[in-house]
Amino acid sequence: MKRQETEVKAVKFGDSHVTTKEFLAPGHNFCTGCGESLAIRMALKALGENVILANATGCAEVCTTPLPYTSWRIPWIHTLFENVGAVISGVEAGLKISVQKGRLEDRGIKCVAMGGDGATSDIGLQALSGAFERGHDFLYICLDNEAYMNTGIQRSSATPYGAATTTAPAGKLSIGQITRKKNMPAIAAAHDIPYVATASPSYRFDLMKKIRKGAEIKGPAYVHILVPCPTGWRHGGDVTIEIGQLAVQTGIFPLYEIEHGRYRLNADPPKRKPVREYLKLQGRYRHLTDENIETVQAMVDADYARLKEKVEAFPA
Amino acid sequence: MSRRVALEASHAVAEAARMADVDVISAYPITPQTHIPERLAEMVADGELNAAYVPVESEHSAMSACLGASAIGARTFTATAGPGLEYMHNVLYVASAMRFPVIMAVANRALSAPISIWGDHSDVMAVRDTGWIQVFCQNSQEAFDMTIWAFRVGEDRSVLFPVMVHLDGFTLSHVVEPMFLPGQADVDRFLPRFQYPYSLDPDRPMTHGALGPPDIYSEAKLAQEMALQESRSVILAAWDEFASIFGRNYRPVEEYRTEGAETLLLTMGSYTETAKIVIDERRDKGEAVGLISLRLWRPFPFEEFRQTVSGARLLIVFDRCISFGMGGPVFSEVRSALYDQDKRPKVVGFVGGLGGRDVPEKEFGYMIDRGREVAEKGSDRMIETVGIR
Amino acid sequence: MHVGSIITDAGNASFRKTGDWRTEKPVLDKEMCVRCALCWIDCPDAAIKPGDDGYYEADLYYCKGCGICAKICPVGAIVMEDEGEQ
Numbered sequence: 035m036k037r038q039e040t041e042v043k044a045v046k047f048g049d050s051h052v053t054t055k056e057f058l059a060p061g062h063n064f065c066t067g068c069g070e071s072l073a074i075r076m077a078l079k080a081l082g083e084n085v086i087l088a089n090a091t092g093c094a095e096v097c098t099t100p101l102p103y104t105s106w107r108i109p110w111i112h113t114l115f116e117n118v119g120a121v122i123s124g125v126e127a128g129l130k131i132s133v134q135k136g137r138l139e140d141r142g143i144k145c146v147a148m149g150g151d152g153a154t155s156d157i158g159l160q161a162l163s164g165a166f167e168r169g170h171d172f173l174y175i176c177l178d179n180e181a182y183m184n185t186g187i188q189r190s191s192a193t194p195y196g197a198a199t200t201t202a203p204a205g206k207l208s209i210g211q212i213t214r215k216k217n218m219p220a221i222a223a224a225h226d227i228p229y230v231a232t233a234s235p236s237y238r239f240d241l242m243k244k245i246r247k248g249a250e251i252k253g254p255a256y257v258h259i260l261v262p263c264p265t266g267w268r269h270g271g272d273v274t275i276e277i278g279q280l281a282v283q284t285g286i287f288p289l290y291e292i293e294h295g296r297y298r299l300n301a302d303p304p305k306r307k308p309v310r311e312y313l314k315l316q317g318r319y320r321h322l323t324d325e326n327i328e329t330v331q332a333m334v335d336a337d338y339a340r341l342k343e344k345v346e347a348f349p350a
Numbered sequence: 351m352s353r354r355v356a357l358e359a360s361h362a363v364a365e366a367a368r369m370a371d372v373d374v375i376s377a378y379p380i381t382p383q384t385h386i387p388e389r390l391a392e393m394v395a396d397g398e399l400n401a402a403y404v405p406v407e408s409e410h411s412a413m414s415a416c417l418g419a420s421a422i423g424a425r426t427f428t429a430t431a432g433p434g435l436e437y438m439h440n441v442l443y444v445a446s447a448m449r450f451p452v453i454m455a456v457a458n459r460a461l462s463a464p465i466s467i468w469g470d471h472s473d474v475m476a477v478r479d480t481g482w483i484q485v486f487c488q489n490s491q492e493a494f495d496m497t498i499w500a501f502r503v504g505e506d507r508s509v510l511f512p513v514m515v516h517l518d519g520f521t522l523s524h525v526v527e528p529m530f531l532p533g534q535a536d537v538d539r540f541l542p543r544f545q546y547p548y549s550l551d552p553d554r555p556m557t558h559g560a561l562g563p564p565d566i567y568s569e570a571k572l573a574q575e576m577a578l579q580e581s582r583s584v585i586l587a588a589w590d591e592f593a594s595i596f597g598r599n600y601r602p603v604e605e606y607r608t609e610g611a612e613t614l615l616l617t618m619g620s621y622t623e624t625a626k627i628v629i630d631e632r633r634d635k636g637e638a639v640g641l642i643s644l645r646l647w648r649p650f651p652f653e654e655f656r657q658t659v660s661g662a663r664l665l666i667v668f669d670r671c672i673s674f675g676m677g678g679p680v681f682s683e684v685r686s687a688l689y690d691q692d693k694r695p696k697v698v699g700f701v702g703g704l705g706g707r708d709v710p711e712k713e714f715g716y717m718i719d720r721g722r723e724v725a726e727k728g729s730d731r732m733i734e735t736v737g738i739r
Numbered sequence: 740m741h742v743g744s745i746i747t748d749a750g751n752a753s754f755r756k757t758g759d760w761r762t763e764k765p766v767l768d769k770e771m772c773v774r775c776a777l778c779w780i781d782c783p784d785a786a787i788k789p790g791d792d793g794y795y796e797a798d799l800y801y802c803k804g805c806g807i808c809a810k811i812c813p814v815g816a817i818v819m820e821d822e823g824e825q
Contacts, residue, residue, distance in 0.1 A: 124418025272806030
């Protein structure tokens with residue numbers, strides 16, 4: 035029997051009010067404990083209903099729209115895997131000119147595009163780069179679960195060094211991914227767009243604030259969200275939030291913003307947790323030796339130091 | 351108030367898009383289509399056309415942006431050629447299946463390799479199955495007329511399909527010809543405003559492009575095919591309406607001197623005009639020859655085509671493309687269309703005019719003569735060609 | 740079937756009972772609960788809902804039993820219990 039549900043419009047967290055409206059209807063096919071579905075849920079609350087969302091092929095699209103059902107309570111379009119940057123460019127241009135020609139009234143509808151790490155930094159990078167370069171007014175959200183998860187955990191350019199995937203598996207001759215994670219926020223920033231940020235559903239209010247910020251800014255904005263994937267990263271569905279916290283606390287996935295080329299580090303723990311604490315919780319890193327882990331630690335230390343240098347050189 | 355002008359076919363297409371008050375143009379340049387987006391960009395820059403010109407970074411993105419624009423209810427136009435058409439191949443299927451009335455002019459160009467910037471129909475034949483309405487033009491007038499007409503048909507509420515307007519690369523796209531430009535009032539009478547019934551709108555949220563599991567995909571595709579077949583009635587009605595407003599008659603299959611013809615030539619595109627000259631010469635000599643030109647390519651005009659050729663003894667098909675491993679594609683389709691007919695001509699096919707190879711009048715004469723020979727005695731050649739060493 | 744397979748009934752996925760995926764379900768001890776609402780915001784399925792009494796409880800129609808709520812609760816007011824025989 036269904037509980038008496040509330041008329042409460044928002045839930046208060048300190049000074050923030052988070053709407054109780056659910057723009058992503060439950061009943062979707064995301065895995066149990068999926069970090070991506072949580073990130074989307076939070077992002078939609080920050081965006082509100084006056085949006086149009088274009089989605090690339092991937093976990094989100096497949097899990098939310100099995101014909102004849104849809105979880106989307108906002109206008110939503112999916113076409114292909116590799117072109118969401120171009121599709122949203124067309125929506126945005128079409129909206130702008132329709133308002134300008136008096137065909138539509140100006141309702142300030144925000145254009146938002148969403149894609150996984152594959153759609154963003156691999157197959158869809160060209161289209162996204164074009165959208166950034168042309169300066170369309172849109173927010174791009176990258177849901178990064180660090181592999182092509184929807185098709186069965188194949189490697190992407192966002193897969194970190196040492197992670198096992200099905201197309202870069204750990205084996206007698208292989209450590210898994212031998213390349214370094216592509217720095218997609220840096221690529222976005224290199225287009226001189228007004229706003230770039232990293233976010234995590236483990237830091238809910240920071241995520242929602244950044245989504246809102248990205249949506250309010252005029253011009254292209256890019257928010258890169260690390261979303262733990264129980265199925266692909268091989269951890270329990272219950273530790274999704276914990277793993278996301280460790281990613282930030284180890285410095286593996288620092289939370290920062292780049293506003294008009296100026297850096298702001300949102301959290302700079304005085305003593306970062308050792309990467310081992312993060313890696314050991316995930317089956318995709320199970321094969322790493324102590325020496326491997328030391329290598330990863332050195333890489334993370336160096337990357338973090340490099341980020342700090344940028345923060346010091348170009349402070350917001 | 352129509353006036354006589356001389357316009358390059360590419361510019362005629364651009365002018366048609368301008369008179370149709372297109373909202374979004376998203377195009378990537380590729381020879382020999384470039385004059386179309388260039389002219390449109392110029393019009394926008396000078397304020398002659400109020401449209402969003404989106405200079406995308408590839409043809410794949412051009413068509414993708416067109417989908418987005420169409421989904422928001424904007425009148426959408428693009429143009430491409432050859433390898434550009436192929437680069438957007440994946441997206442073409444989606445445009446049709448998702449029922450976005452994008453209008454696209456294609457300056458037909460050869461596909462690589464070897465790389466060729468010159469004209470043939472290999473790009474057209476590669477996209478036969480994509481689900482677009484497709485028509486061919488013979489001259490600047492048709493290039494203009496078909497573009498206007500394409501918006502009318504594609505955007506029709508009972509159609510909602512994208513439309514390709516084919517014009518031969520260089521041999522038509524870059525040719526300046528005399529033509530009649532109608533007045534804006536007449537265009538407005540013929541072409542209503544685009545009202546897309548499934549627009550992306552926060553007030554009425556809809557989901558476009560859902561996942562189609564096996565228990566639903568087949569029905570979706572069948573519905574698409576049925577809708578494309580049913581678009582025939584709007585295609586014909588729109589041509590009738592066009593004739594009544596602009597005075598020019600267009601039909602799915604154009605006939606030239608086919609009365610009592612024993613032998614028929616079949617062409618598509620601008621070579622139709624060259625072939626007509628040869629038909630005249632042969633008729634003057636008393637030969638019972640005629641010409642048919644396929645204007646409507648998709649949905650294939652089965653009824654009109656069968657009816658037009660039923661009285662002939664021989665149909666000679668001129669293909670400007672090789673479908674590798676199969677031969678001339680139009681030749682194959684045409685034979686298939688006639689297979690079940692009680693009364694049908696013999697069909698002989700020729701391949702030529704590839705990669706910009708010129709096909710002068712004498713080659714059409716050759717096709718008629720050699721075609722008769724092959725019909726009578728058969729052929730020991732793997733493929734019949736014209737003008738190929 | 741709508742033109743272009745467009746779905747016009749927004750959010751109709753809410754008919755789908757994902758609750759039968761579960762092997763464990765969250766049980767709330769209201770005595771311990773401080774109504775911080777972290778479980779509500781952290782549920783990937785929006786299956787935890789605010790009630791009139793100010794507490795946040797799982798809607799078992801949708802709850803997939805991931806256990807995030809139990810893990811994230813700062814006071815241990817949520818325990819995952821075996822679903823038992825269905």
